[in-house]
Amino acid sequence: MIKSKKNEMKMEFDSKSNNEAFARISVAAFASQLDPTIEEIADIKTSVSEAVTNSIIHAYPNRTGLVKIRAILYEDEVEIEVSDNGEGIENIDEAKEPLFTTKCNLERSGMGFTIMENFMDNLKVESIVGLGTKVTMTKKIKKVHN
DSSP states (O other): OOOOOOOEEEEEEEEEEEHHHHHHHHHHHEEEEEEEEOHHHHHHHHHHHHHHHIIIIIISSSSOOOEEEEEOOSSSSEEEEESSSOOSOOOOHHHHTOOOOOOOOGGGOHHHHHHHHHHHHEEEEEETTTEEEEEEEEOOOOOOOO
């Protein structure tokens, strides 16, 4: 079944930690057009926060780069892509393991991908070392009928 796109937005910003809240709130506001529950919005905000933080911390460890977000609204679903042109992930399966982190010195928990997988309906991670990473997440918005 082909999904019919209702709306789309794109944004990009510097990989600075103070932009993480901006990204989270912007995507949540955009997704609110589908009339999600408070819990669904919280799941989206948390997942975007984790994906953006991964780009800020891991993609550009010693420099500032760009983080890009693309969000697409469908009839009952939001699809969110968070991408960067950073270092890339050498082993995606290993990176998705709970508690795995390459940044022990920064007290990172290694739970970002696990949180995204649990809060969203689908998670796809694509990465090429030296070229960057794209995380695509989808969340079904259940229609509440009174």
